[in-house]
Amino acid sequence: MPKSIEELQLIAQRVRRDIIEMIYEAKSGHPGGSLSAVEILVQLYFDYLKIDPKNPKWPDRDRFILSKGHAAPVLYSVMAEVGYPDTPKDQLNTLRKYGSVFQGHPDMRFIPSLEASTGSLGEGLSLGIGMGLGARLDGRPPRIYVMLGDGEIQEGQIWEAAMSGAFLKVDNVVAIVDYNGIQLDGFVKDIMEVAPLADKWRAFGWHTIEIDGHDFHAIRAALQEAEGTKGKPTCMVAHTVKGKGVSFMENNPKFHGMAPNKDEYQLAMKELS
């Protein structure tokens, strides 16, 4: 059942608190790129994906692949919140710890409900295209959503996949670029510029939609537009803010891959209360 914007906003706030708490407890992890993707994942898992968390292997389910696997905390939190049996909410704070199902990067051996094990950047879109081809061969309804990082798309394999997605006309595949402008070593424009991003995807033959990646209305409209687009895959270029929701993490390269210390943790939780 579709959720109201207010409901989605409340969930997003809880997910942000989860992310900060998990990474604080783990003493390592990637807060920035988890926080930037919150609205997109909340919209997908709570409102858009055809999934049945109680029956995670339902064959006709939609698939979501977090190709930027380092944003695992946002995915874990959302999956726990939505109620998958293998992502227990009361264990989220075991993230990255020995024996936890919440591995540093998504790992299907520990969480079978995941659609792919990721973390080595650049690989998820190829997997998604293969999944899209498989669903199409069987004449089945699943749609495949692959979230990419903007730094991640510096990987050559992404563009191999982009070419093949358009060539093979996998219109059941949607790439979502979390365009937050920051990667580990700094600002994307200083490490390896990816702009003009939407032009690149268009040139590669993808139906391309630019949106504000924190605007639930815009995300939903883009997902619907993608679903109505036939004969070519869709790329959603989602303009986002790295570290969104925590003032001192926003647009701060330091928090790409660093856990908050105690003071920062308390401040962040206060801001998110």
Add this chain to the structure above:
Amino acid sequence: MPTNAKFELKPGPATREAFGRTLVELGRENKDVVVVDADLSKSTMTTYFAKEFPDRFFSCGIAEANMVGVGAGLAMMGKIPFVASFSVFAVNKGFEQMRIGAAYGRSNLKVVGTHSGISIGEDGPSQMSVEEIALACSLAGFVVMAPADGASTKALVRAAAAYYGPVFIRTGRPKALTVYGADQKFEIGKAIEVMEGKDVTIIASGLLVAQAILAAEALETDGISARVIDMHTVKPLDRDAISRAAAETRAIVVAEEHLVDGGLGVKVAQVVTETHPCAMEFVGIHDRYAESGQPEELLEKYGLVARDVAAAARKVLARKR
């Protein structure tokens, strides 16, 4: 048990040809068999499959990393994907995707490399794969096979399709000498003792199986009884066959068209040291790249013919205790 008279070793189909033909049979039997290729279908022989099943054949262009990833994605949807290219491109350029998508992700992906070894010939070292057995065997959970001839390729490709899990199969460009009759049974992980022998054992894979047979025949004229084992499955190794050979013949030669570093030989040696340590010799490529030439010329120059296998057997016998 076979006798020498049984081996006519006539030129038969290339193992890549047998692979291509078998794919078509599999395609007819199972609609879930699909193929992903990277602009080499006329060489990998997946072109037969593409002609008969165009809807189940996906061209990825010259982009092996994506080819392997797309194959893994198809596997995740319940398909039985065969991705194929020259071994050197499929494995070396698709290695990380084999690792994440197939090994770590434990998907039902079948990677088939053609034009393996130096017997590709005229194209030269940039196209020659002499490392891929080492690479593929380093991927946890992968089955790795290197069949000797057309019949064994056909049987092992079929076995790979029937098996759930990631598989790499190594095939070659030139016509392969026929080792087996159509009635020979093959099982993943079960070596075949193609010749009995008690003085020395030659363990071989791929094209070297036929050379090992020729070597054993030559040794026999000198009164040396050589056992020949076709280790068509490099991983998982048939430990029983190896330890039995080590215990019974106490001298082992391993022969392969691959770098000695990381190849079948060192894997056999590990089992020998763990079970019945004995003298060993290794026939393979020793830390160098080959060159252009006819396959026969190259195999001769780089020490991969029967003469070299026989010489290694005599050498190991001299060290045998």
